[in-house]
Every structure is written in structure tokens, then in C-alpha cells.
Amino acid sequence: MSTEVPSPPTWKALVDDKRARQQASIPADWLPLIEPHIPSPDTLDVSGIPDQCTELLSEQEREITNTIDVQVLLAKLASEEWSSVEVTTAFYKRAIIAQKLTNCLTEIFVERALARAAELDAYLKEKGKPMGPLHGLPMSLKDQICIKGLETTMGYVSWIGKYADRDAALVEVLYKCGAVPFVRTNVPQTLMWPESFNNVFGRTVNPYNRLLTCGGSSGGEGALVALRGSPLGVGSDIGGSVRIPSAFCGTYGLRPSYHRIPYEGAVNSMQGQDSVPSVFGPLANSVSGLKLFTQAVVASEPWRLDPLCVRKKWDQEAYELKEHGGGKEMCFAVLWDDGWVKPHPPIIRGLETVRKALQAKGHKVIDWVPLKHKEVVDTLGAIWAAGAVEDYSVTTQPTGEPVLATMAEDDDSVVESGFRPSNSETVSAYRLWQLHLKKRELRKEYLDHWEATAEKTGTGRPVDAIIAPVAAYAAPPHGKNRSAAYTTVWNGLDYTALVIPVSKVDETMDAKVPPHQFLSKEDEVNYHLYDPATFKNAPIAVQLVGRTLEEEGVIGMAEIVDSALKEAAP
Amino acid sequence: MSTEVPSPPTWKALVDDKRARQQASIPADWLPLIEPHIPSPDTLDVSGIPDQCTELLSEQEREITNTIDVQVLLAKLASEEWSSVEVTTAFYKRAIIAQKLTNCLTEIFVERALARAAELDAYLKEKGKPMGPLHGLPMSLKDQICIKGLETTMGYVSWIGKYADRDAALVEVLYKCGAVPFVRTNVPQTLMWPESFNNVFGRTVNPYNRLLTCGGSSGGEGALVALRGSPLGVGSDIGGSVRIPSAFCGTYGLRPSYHRIPYEGAVNSMQGQDSVPSVFGPLANSVSGLKLFTQAVVASEPWRLDPLCVRKKWDQEAYELKEHGGGKEMCFAVLWDDGWVKPHPPIIRGLETVRKALQAKGHKVIDWVPLKHKEVVDTLGAIWAAGAVEDYSVTTQPTGEPVLATMAEDDDSVVESGFRPSNSETVSAYRLWQLHLKKRELRKEYLDHWEATAEKTGTGRPVDAIIAPVAAYAAPPHGKNRSAAYTTVWNGLDYTALVIPVSKVDETMDAKVPPHQFLSKEDEVNYHLYDPATFKNAPIAVQLVGRTLEEEGVIGMAEIVDSALKEAAP
Known part of the structure; x- marks a missing residue:
């Protein structure tokens, strides 16, 4: 038996x-x-x-x-x-x-x-x-x-x-x-x-x-x-x-x-x-x-409740924009591209729309000069990679579910991924510390860069906030969202950022434009991804970027941008 | 030639x-x-x-x-x-x-x-x-x-x-x-x-x-x-x-x-x-x-100037002890020992002195129950060890100066140390992450432990501050300061701590006491280190320990402790 x-x-x-x-x-x-x-x-x-x-x-x-x-x-x-x-x-x-x-x-x-x-x-x-x-x-x-x-x-x-x-x-x-x-x-x-x-x-x-x-x-x-x-x-x-x-x-x-x-x-x-x-x-x-x-x-x-939480009360003065001229005649700066990948036409239109709306309300809008965005993003990538493979492996091991290699496939075609631990290298703690040091240096450079804009704003203050793309594209087809560089850079710098919707992709207004001189290989790939029909009806947004731990001020400024957009809307 | x-x-x-x-x-x-x-x-x-x-x-x-x-x-x-x-x-x-x-x-x-x-x-x-x-x-x-x-x-x-x-x-x-x-x-x-x-x-x-x-x-x-x-x-x-x-x-x-x-x-x-x-x-x-x-x-x-600095203004209300009953009838807690190493007689006298001075000013003083101090300290030690040897090696390599193995020797007897890189093991970033996780869990446990004291203080609040030794001893002879556990624990928990001088070692008042039941091997070694003659005239102090990012409150409370001590002094 x-x-x-x-x-x-x-x-x-x-x-x-x-x-x-x-x-x-x-x-x-x-x-x-x-x-x-x-x-x-x-x-x-x-x-x-x-x-x-x-x-x-x-x-x-x-x-x-x-x-x-x-x-x-x-x-x-x-x-x-x-x-x-x-x-x-x-x-x-x-x-x-x-x-x-x-x-x-x-x-x-x-x-x-x-x-x-x-x-x-x-x-x-x-x-x-x-x-x-x-x-x-x-x-x-x-x-x-x-x-x-x-x-x-x-x-x-x-x-x-x-x-x-x-x-x-x-x-x-x-x-x-x-x-x-x-x-x-x-x-x-x-x-x-x-x-x-x-x-x-x-x-x-x-x-x-x-x-x-x-x-x-x-x-x-x-x-x-x-x-x-x-x-x-x-x-x-x-x-x-x-x-x-x-x-x-x-x-x-x-x-x-x-x-x-x-x-x-x-x-x-x-x-x-x-x-x-x-x-x-x-x-x-x-x-x-x-x-x-x-x-x-x-x-x-x-x-x-959380030992890591910053002991910092809600700052009503900051929300009322005391540090930003009370919200009157501010100076914003638009990031048109990050020097790495140029955004698609609808994203540029979104930025333009915000620029015009703010100018119509009497604010000044200048260009934001990006600084080493790729280095910030690459440093973060290296920090995460230092232990990611081991982490995913330990987590999925009990059931043997595959670690995904892509977001493109359907359920049934999930394959074993190149991220499996057999392909990983051990990164030492000391090496990780060097990445931290690099990150800190980049944060200091960016802080100085922002502070130095006080000479260009005419307000006596540095730029009040940056208006930036959230990605180089509106929502792409499944599996095609291959970069988060336009958002990740602010995580690395720990800047507060708030997304504001602006419009939607329109086949007429957002026609494909002739190729520019490509900033990078990724820029070229991104250029060819665009086609107004594919992105039809996808929302367009911008992010308003303020300083570290400046939640109150960023929310206050977002209200101003949002109502400017609503007033400007046809 | x-x-x-x-x-x-x-x-x-x-x-x-x-x-x-x-x-x-x-x-x-x-x-x-x-x-x-x-x-x-x-x-x-x-x-x-x-x-x-x-x-x-x-x-x-x-x-x-x-x-x-x-x-x-x-x-x-x-x-x-x-x-x-x-x-x-x-x-x-x-x-x-x-x-x-x-x-x-x-x-x-x-x-x-x-x-x-x-x-x-x-x-x-x-x-x-x-x-x-x-x-x-x-x-x-x-x-x-x-x-x-x-x-x-x-x-x-x-x-x-x-x-x-x-x-x-x-x-x-x-x-x-x-x-x-x-x-x-x-x-x-x-x-x-x-x-x-x-x-x-x-x-x-x-x-x-x-x-x-x-x-x-x-x-x-x-x-x-x-x-x-x-x-x-x-x-x-x-x-x-x-x-x-x-x-x-x-x-x-x-x-x-x-x-x-x-x-x-x-x-x-x-x-x-x-x-x-x-x-x-x-x-x-x-x-x-x-x-x-x-x-x-x-x-x-x-x-x-510093991208890592917390955006947090000086909080005058916190300094005036708004969160601590305005500084009236507070409840302090004394840490008599950390459950690992019992302090020497002069340190206990220092704690007693503070206790009496605070009670004389109408404050309540209860005992502080330590929680996993050794685990916190050991976790920090492991985090630092993860890359320390490599760091010291890289730094000293250009001139070949020896990495010190002890603080006891004179200049001329400096020897090659057991911390030299040949003895090191590579610790992976993933392993370091597990230590971070352990530390976070210990911080959460300690936070809950502190919050739970609200039931014992009679003030309706948790303990306002801890009065603790700074070390298990006053200043020891050169080379004998082998543990920083009484201070390091608060670094691990990121609590604000302020040292207040109390007295000096006195051969009469601080006589050696009979051995207690030892808490650990280190406790036994520490017991035998004490001898009033050796520590003659060494200052005695306590640390006042408050919460994370509570500098204003800790300074405000230290003023109260300090003036209580001055009033109580003979």
C-alpha cells in the first residue's frame, strides 16, 4: 500500500x-x-x-x-x-x-x-x-x-x-x-x-x-x-x-x-x-x-509612535508662505529637461501651461538649470542594488514564485529573471558607505546650486520652487515605463514634491516633433517611444518641488499654482 | 656613480x-x-x-x-x-x-x-x-x-x-x-x-x-x-x-x-x-x-548650508517646557544601572544627590527600568564594525602609521593592532541592512517603553526625563576606559542628552563597597577597577536624557536640575 x-x-x-x-x-x-x-x-x-x-x-x-x-x-x-x-x-x-x-x-x-x-x-x-x-x-x-x-x-x-x-x-x-x-x-x-x-x-x-x-x-x-x-x-x-x-x-x-x-x-x-x-x-x-x-x-x-519621525509640529507660518514673500510675486523655475532625457511634447506643453498661468498671476518664471541629475539617480540605483537581489531572493524563496524581470509580460509568461541571486555580487558595507558619501556630496552641491539662484530671481530669495516634469512622458504602454529619473532625483535630494494635474494628451496639440540632438542613448529611445495616438487621453502633470522638510510651504505654493491653472483654463 | x-x-x-x-x-x-x-x-x-x-x-x-x-x-x-x-x-x-x-x-x-x-x-x-x-x-x-x-x-x-x-x-x-x-x-x-x-x-x-x-x-x-x-x-x-x-x-x-x-x-x-x-x-x-x-x-x-540638517526652528515653547507641565512638579526617573554593569559608588552618590535635590524642589523621582541596553550597544558596535577596519586602513595607508590597538601605551610602544585589515571580514550591505532593521525595532520598543511610563508618573505624562550615569565610573586611569555603553545607548536611540556636573570623588564618602551579585563578566571587571584612591578628585556627573530632537526641552529641564543642585549644595 x-x-x-x-x-x-x-x-x-x-x-x-x-x-x-x-x-x-x-x-x-x-x-x-x-x-x-x-x-x-x-x-x-x-x-x-x-x-x-x-x-x-x-x-x-x-x-x-x-x-x-x-x-x-x-x-x-x-x-x-x-x-x-x-x-x-x-x-x-x-x-x-x-x-x-x-x-x-x-x-x-x-x-x-x-x-x-x-x-x-x-x-x-x-x-x-x-x-x-x-x-x-x-x-x-x-x-x-x-x-x-x-x-x-x-x-x-x-x-x-x-x-x-x-x-x-x-x-x-x-x-x-x-x-x-x-x-x-x-x-x-x-x-x-x-x-x-x-x-x-x-x-x-x-x-x-x-x-x-x-x-x-x-x-x-x-x-x-x-x-x-x-x-x-x-x-x-x-x-x-x-x-x-x-x-x-x-x-x-x-x-x-x-x-x-x-x-x-x-x-x-x-x-x-x-x-x-x-x-x-x-x-x-x-x-x-x-x-x-x-x-x-x-x-x-x-x-x-514612530521613533524615526521628525519631532516637528505643523508650521502654519510656513504654510502661509512667510518664507516666500507671503505668496506674492514669487519666482518659480521650470525644469524643461534634466540634461539626460528630453520630455515628450505633451509634457512640455504641461510645463508651458503652468508657466503662463503663473506669469498671468504676476509671478516670475525663470529656467531651472539641472545639476548632475544622472549622477544622483545612478548613485541611488547603486545603493539599492547593494542588497536588493539578496532581499528579493530571501522574500520569494518560501514559495519559489519567480522574481519578475519585467512589467511587460502577462501572468502566464513570467520568466526567471536576470535579477536572481545567482547573478548578484556581494557589495561590502564599506563600499555602501562610499555611495552614501557620494550622495551627501551631491546633496550639498545641489543645495548650494539652489541657494545661489538668489542672484537671479529678483526677489532677494532663492527660487521659491521648481516646476518639473514627473516623467519624460505621460503614462506609457505597459512595460514601457523604464525610468523614474525625473522623480528619483528628488528622493535622493530629499526635496518635498507635489504633483499637480494640468491637462491630457491631445492628438492635435501634442503632435510629434522632429528629432532634436539627442542628449543620450536613453533620450533617443525615449524620442522614438512617442506617438500621440499611443498616449491618447493620458493625463499630463507637473511636480512642484520645494526644500527638504518643507511640506507646509510646498502645499501652500501648490494651492497657488493650482488656482492659477484653474483661472487660466479656457 | x-x-x-x-x-x-x-x-x-x-x-x-x-x-x-x-x-x-x-x-x-x-x-x-x-x-x-x-x-x-x-x-x-x-x-x-x-x-x-x-x-x-x-x-x-x-x-x-x-x-x-x-x-x-x-x-x-x-x-x-x-x-x-x-x-x-x-x-x-x-x-x-x-x-x-x-x-x-x-x-x-x-x-x-x-x-x-x-x-x-x-x-x-x-x-x-x-x-x-x-x-x-x-x-x-x-x-x-x-x-x-x-x-x-x-x-x-x-x-x-x-x-x-x-x-x-x-x-x-x-x-x-x-x-x-x-x-x-x-x-x-x-x-x-x-x-x-x-x-x-x-x-x-x-x-x-x-x-x-x-x-x-x-x-x-x-x-x-x-x-x-x-x-x-x-x-x-x-x-x-x-x-x-x-x-x-x-x-x-x-x-x-x-x-x-x-x-x-x-x-x-x-x-x-x-x-x-x-x-x-x-x-x-x-x-x-x-x-x-x-x-x-x-x-x-x-x-x-547643510542638506542633512533638519528644517526645525528653535522652539521657545519647548524650551519653556510647555510639554512638561511648564517645569512644575515634573517626574524624573533615575537609571541606577543598565542591567549590565553597575556603576561605582561615586556615580551612585551622584545620582542620589540629583534625586534628593529634585525631590527638595517638589519634583517626583521614580526608578527607570532599562530595556535591552546591551542589545542596542551591541547592534551599534556591529554597524560600525561593518566597515571600520577598511576605513582605518585606507586612511592610515599613505604613511604607514600604526592603527592603535589600545589607548594605554605610550607613543613609543604603539604596536600593530588586531584591528588591522588582515583580520577583517567583509560584511555585505544586505547584512548591514539587517542590523539597521534590528536597531529600528529596538528604537520602537524603547519608545513604547518610555510612553508606557505615563501610568506610573502621576503627572498624566510619560517620565519627563531620565537621570542616568554617563559611565559606570568617574574618569579612569589611561587605557582603562573600555566601555561607552552608558552613553552609546542614547546615540542608538537618538535621544538628546545633557551632562551636568555634580561633585568629585571623595575618598571618605565614596568608599569601596562589598561585591554585589555581578550582572555580567564586565560588571565583575568593573567592580574590581574601583578604588577611591585611584579615582581621587575625579569629577562626578549625570546625564539628563530626553527625547529625539528635544534639545530645547532638555536644555530647559537641565536648567531646573542644575539650579536644584546648586540650591541643595552645602
Whole structure:
């Protein structure tokens, strides 16, 4: 008699189980009301679909979810015009529509979120005041921000079944502020890709053109917030991972400086890589969302929960731009290209649009001269590479899931990657220290470079902020987002950066231009990538870049840029 | 015909030349006035000698240098009661006396300092107001804080002849504040020893007992400030290097948090080791010196010069102890031992003295329960070891000077050390990341541990500050300072810590006690090290430990502890 020893489940079997459980977590009565509205894959722009789902979303629910000013939403929640249960239900329904359109969600926990919302409604009734500055607001979180009792897979098959035994510090803070964490959102495996594809949940796509990437690594947030499936989301950014999805999906997004927002208790790739920390930052459809999040989190004294958090209160004077002439007659500088890769026509148009809008409001706009951007980006790449391969290997080893070599393939064609540890070289700690030294020198050079602009601004101050591309392109086709240089440079310098949407790619306005003298091999490849038809309808954005730990000032200046753009819009 | 090729100078020849140049930099007419007062080596306590040098130091110069309250000195400078030239001359003369007694100086540049002082005097006359908050004040700097045009050897023979082509950021700041950098001070080779001995300048000794160490690595500062040869000095602290010399020499000293005071442009050991950064901090004979330095530097917006500096203004509310009940009825906690090594009797007496003084002022004092101090210290040791050997090797290689294996030997008996690279193992970047992760977890545990004390204080707040030993002993004999665990733990946790002198070792009051049940092997060794005669006259101090980036609050609380001690003194 032979005994069959059951073999452990293959990684694909684990994925099948996880996906089935995800599907089962969606309320069964919602799905039939959505399905008739889900178009065939050849419908590229799905941004208008949610508002067509009138069987699922009531008129009030459409009104709630289309309230893009978070300040207005919070005011209506605080005044009991809308209950938290109503608002959370509305966004949950719309989030599920977004999921069906773009595959942007990971963890779905409707009952739990509605119970929390009900608790907040009861609190407000009983106490007569909101629990905190984010009272009743549903919030989406990137799939690394642990919530007690829920799995956090972060796109790793090996982490399926890993249930958090405590909340991340940021979740604790959000609870104290009265928020309702209600979904978690998709990412790329390892988080070190600017797109969002992994072996567990597959790919998230761009709601404005599903042949294009939503960006990454906070790509699920980008797609979800763009579809108004969440009023306020939290992503993380180590090289552009908040800003790239924001730009590609047409939302606002903030990359704060290191250690302003608590990261403690979240999972991450390359834990212990402290040289260029990943940071959490908000995504929303209004600057007000970014401001209210940052202000609320900082006011909660997060340094009492996260030992790495900077003990620095919200600085109202800085927000009111005391250090920037009170916001009057400022001097901005436009980065037209980074000396390495020249942006595509729609990106240049975006910069032009901002320049004109600011000039129309009486601000001065000069050109920004880039300094050693490639060196900064290459140094960061070398720092991450110092231990990345070993980290990915250790993480994926338990299930043998492949480490992805590209974001281009479909699920079934995932291949073993050149990043596998057999190809790695050990980098010594001493060698890593030399890279840190290089980085510090580059930061000092850039600081001096910025300070020296005081001679050119006419304001008596250095340039108030830089207006820069978020990438050399709008959202490209899947697998084609091969560089994050336009965002990563600011991570290396630790400058605060905020993404502001400007327009969308238009086949007429954004025609291909004749080739320029190429700045580099990458520039030439990038030139040939452009074709207005391919990028059709992709959002166009810029990032406003301020100084290290200048969140308040950058938010204040972003409000000025944003309203200038709105006034200038035809 | 044979041609003789001259061989490069040996490292000893380089040292001889450097020492001769140092000797020549002392004004020739000062030396004959000092020499008659320099006692034979068997005179151990030399703290009273400077005031006996009445041929060199005029009555006014003795009055100036004995003005230990820096605020008073600055007021007299600002009111032109004393000119900067007078004050700088007085301290310079006394610094040279200190040099002859303890060998505390490295770079001596009298003319340059006096020219700067004269410039400040002229400025004040012409403009009718001081140049800045430190107007006219001579300041000593540890031998890593580069001054344009001067050598910075930092105890390395290989750095003899290395002239700085620009000022360190801190020097720029001090110039803007109106200070007069006037001497640089001795250190141990590599800076990674808690004593001060190197192949270039030799050993600095303790002014209260020359058989004892002055501590390190900012040992030259400790000895100099203790002898009132400088009103305000700057040291650096990576594991206790400001606090140990402060405690051993009986001065006040502050270890700020990472990146509050600009480090940019200074030289250092293990550059690029960013995991546990060294920080600059002041030493003085009064809390006012520490406060005025910190406030002046922070107010200068050092983040405009150093990209790593935290953008955080001086917080007057924090200094006024708004977060600590306005300084009334606070709750302190005493760390009697760290669970690893029990302090010697004089250190316990120091803690007792502080406890009683605080209780007499109506504050509550409870016991502090240490948490994993050894793990924190061992983790830091492993982080530094990851690249230290390679760093020391690269630095000493050009001249072949030996890397020191001990602080115990005299110059001539320096031997090749077990730390030589042939004995090193390569530590990978990935392994270093795991140490970072361990450190972060320990910081989180300690933070939670501190926050949880809110249940025990009766104030509704966690413990306001910890009162802790600076070492398990007062200044020990040369070569015997083998652990910095009582200081290093706070570097690992990045807590602000301020040293306050309390008393001196007294053979009667500090008798040896019977052995206790030893906590560890190190504890047993430490027990046997004690003997009141050996430690005779050594200063006793405590450190007041607050939170990360809580410089203002720690200074405010130190003023309260210091005045309680002064009121309680018999």
C-alpha cells in the first residue's frame, strides 16, 4: 500500500486561493449591478463608467463620490449632513466599480469598514463633536500599511496568509483622527517598479486608457483615486511611487521628506535600507486632501509612535508662505529637461501651461538649470542594488514564485529573471558607505546650486520652487515605463514634491516633433517611444518641488499654482 | 656613480615636524611666563594652576576667563565692557597654559584669531550693534571642524599637511553669529575611542588628576573647557564623545539629536556611515553656554548650508517646557544601572544627590527600568564594525602609521593592532541592512517603553526625563576606559542628552563597597577597577536624557536640575 505525501501548494495554487477569497469579499448583491456596465477590453477610457452605474450608485452616492474637495466632504461629515456610513458605502461601491475596471484593489473588507463608520457616527451623535480632523472619511491604503487582522501580501505570494498582529503606526494615527481605512490597493512585486503588476493580483491599468500603465508602485491608489473610488489615499514613494501614479492617473500627490509621516509597522521591500527611505504620502483629487492629511498626521505627534519621525509640529507660518514673500510675486523655475532625457511634447506643453498661468498671476518664471541629475539617480540605483537581489531572493524563496524581470509580460509568461541571486555580487558595507558619501556630496552641491539662484530671481530669495516634469512622458504602454529619473532625483535630494494635474494628451496639440540632438542613448529611445495616438487621453502633470522638510510651504505654493491653472483654463 | 634616491619621510618624521610647528605657533613671550608654574608630573590636580599664572594673566584676564556664565560674557562683549580682543587674548593665554598642563590643543593660530576679534570690535563700534548672538566670543573646536587655510589632522599622521580649502558649515554659521574660533583640540586616532591619544599629538590628560583620562573623543575640549581655557567648545558625539569628556572633566555638555547642528564640511572617521551619525554638540562651564550655542546655530537656519540638517526652528515653547507641565512638579526617573554593569559608588552618590535635590524642589523621582541596553550597544558596535577596519586602513595607508590597538601605551610602544585589515571580514550591505532593521525595532520598543511610563508618573505624562550615569565610573586611569555603553545607548536611540556636573570623588564618602551579585563578566571587571584612591578628585556627573530632537526641552529641564543642585549644595 503506497501513501501519497501531499506536496505543498504551488505558488500558483496559493494565488488562486487568494484571488478567490478576494472575489468572495465583494458583496454579492453589488456585482450584478456593476457587470452590465463593464465594457469590453477594447474600451480604453473607462473614467466615465462609474457615474453610469446608476443601479449601484444612488444619486446621493454619486454626489458624495464626486465631491473632490476633501475639505467639503469633511465639513459635511462633521455637520452630519452625510453620515460616515453613507460616505463609506458610497466610496466602497465606487471602489468596487474601479476594481472591475482597472484591478486596483487588494484587500476588501466592507463589513469591517462599515462597522468603523457606524462607530464614528455614534461617536459624533453622542459627543456632539467629531473624533478628529479626518472624522468619518473613508481612506484607501497602499498594500503595505498593515491593519490588524488583515493579510498584507504587498504583491508577494510568499506573504499570502501573513495576517498583521497590530496596526501600522499610520493606521493608529488615522484611527485617532477619525478616518475609516476601507480598502487596500495594488502594487508591483518588490515595490521597486514604476508600474503595478505582481504574481498575486496581476496588473492594474490606467483608467484613462487601459493600454497604458497606471504607474507605480502606488498604482492601485492612482487608478482608484482617479476613478473617485477613494477621496484620499496613501501611497509610498522611494523613487517616485506616489508621484508617478498621481501624474499618470491625473490625481494630486505629495511626496513628503524622509520621516515626516510615520512608516513604523508597515511592511516594505529592502527593510533596513535606510539610505534612501521610502516615505508615505497622500493622493487625492484636490490639494485640500493632501493638506488635510499632512496636517492631521503631523498634529497627532507621530513621533510618539514612530521613533524615526521628525519631532516637528505643523508650521502654519510656513504654510502661509512667510518664507516666500507671503505668496506674492514669487519666482518659480521650470525644469524643461534634466540634461539626460528630453520630455515628450505633451509634457512640455504641461510645463508651458503652468508657466503662463503663473506669469498671468504676476509671478516670475525663470529656467531651472539641472545639476548632475544622472549622477544622483545612478548613485541611488547603486545603493539599492547593494542588497536588493539578496532581499528579493530571501522574500520569494518560501514559495519559489519567480522574481519578475519585467512589467511587460502577462501572468502566464513570467520568466526567471536576470535579477536572481545567482547573478548578484556581494557589495561590502564599506563600499555602501562610499555611495552614501557620494550622495551627501551631491546633496550639498545641489543645495548650494539652489541657494545661489538668489542672484537671479529678483526677489532677494532663492527660487521659491521648481516646476518639473514627473516623467519624460505621460503614462506609457505597459512595460514601457523604464525610468523614474525625473522623480528619483528628488528622493535622493530629499526635496518635498507635489504633483499637480494640468491637462491630457491631445492628438492635435501634442503632435510629434522632429528629432532634436539627442542628449543620450536613453533620450533617443525615449524620442522614438512617442506617438500621440499611443498616449491618447493620458493625463499630463507637473511636480512642484520645494526644500527638504518643507511640506507646509510646498502645499501652500501648490494651492497657488493650482488656482492659477484653474483661472487660466479656457 | 650612484644616485641616492631620498626615501619619503617616515611617519615619525612627519610627526616631529608637525609638533615643532605647533610649538612654534605659541607666542614666544608667553612661554617663559608659564613655565615656572608648570609642576612636575607627580602633581596630579592641576586645575588651580591657571589662576596662579599671574605674570601671564592679568587680573582682568583672570576675571574674564573665570566668567563661566556665557550669557554674562556675551553681555559684557555686547556692551563693550570687554572687547573681543581682550576676551580672546585672555582665553588664548589660558588655553596655552591648559596646553602645557594637559596637552589639549592641536591647531594654534593666535594672530588669525586676534585679527578676527579686532574685526568684531570694529564692527560693533561702527554699526553700534553686535554681529550676531555669539558676538566676540572665542570658541574652541574639536580637531575635525575645518577652518579654511588650516590643517585638520584629526589625529592622523596621514592628514598632516591637509589644509582645508573651505570652512565647515558650522564655522560659517559661527562666523555669522559673531564668534571667534580660536583653537582646535585633541582627539584619539579614528575618534572611535573614549580617551584622547593619537600618533600626532599624543595624549591629553585629565586636569583634575593627570593619571586619569580626560575621556574622548572630544577629550581636548573637556580638558580645555574645564581649565577655563575656552568659554565654549564644540565636540562631536557618536557614542558619547561629547558627554564622556564633559563628565570626566566636570563640564556641561550636550549631545543633540542627529542632524540638528550642521556637520557638513567637517572631516570624520568612517565617512558615509550614516546609520548612527556623529553629531556636534557644545561643552561649557554653564548650561547657558549650551543653550546659547544651540539657539544661535538653529536660528541661523543651518539647513541652508547643510542638506542633512533638519528644517526645525528653535522652539521657545519647548524650551519653556510647555510639554512638561511648564517645569512644575515634573517626574524624573533615575537609571541606577543598565542591567549590565553597575556603576561605582561615586556615580551612585551622584545620582542620589540629583534625586534628593529634585525631590527638595517638589519634583517626583521614580526608578527607570532599562530595556535591552546591551542589545542596542551591541547592534551599534556591529554597524560600525561593518566597515571600520577598511576605513582605518585606507586612511592610515599613505604613511604607514600604526592603527592603535589600545589607548594605554605610550607613543613609543604603539604596536600593530588586531584591528588591522588582515583580520577583517567583509560584511555585505544586505547584512548591514539587517542590523539597521534590528536597531529600528529596538528604537520602537524603547519608545513604547518610555510612553508606557505615563501610568506610573502621576503627572498624566510619560517620565519627563531620565537621570542616568554617563559611565559606570568617574574618569579612569589611561587605557582603562573600555566601555561607552552608558552613553552609546542614547546615540542608538537618538535621544538628546545633557551632562551636568555634580561633585568629585571623595575618598571618605565614596568608599569601596562589598561585591554585589555581578550582572555580567564586565560588571565583575568593573567592580574590581574601583578604588577611591585611584579615582581621587575625579569629577562626578549625570546625564539628563530626553527625547529625539528635544534639545530645547532638555536644555530647559537641565536648567531646573542644575539650579536644584546648586540650591541643595552645602
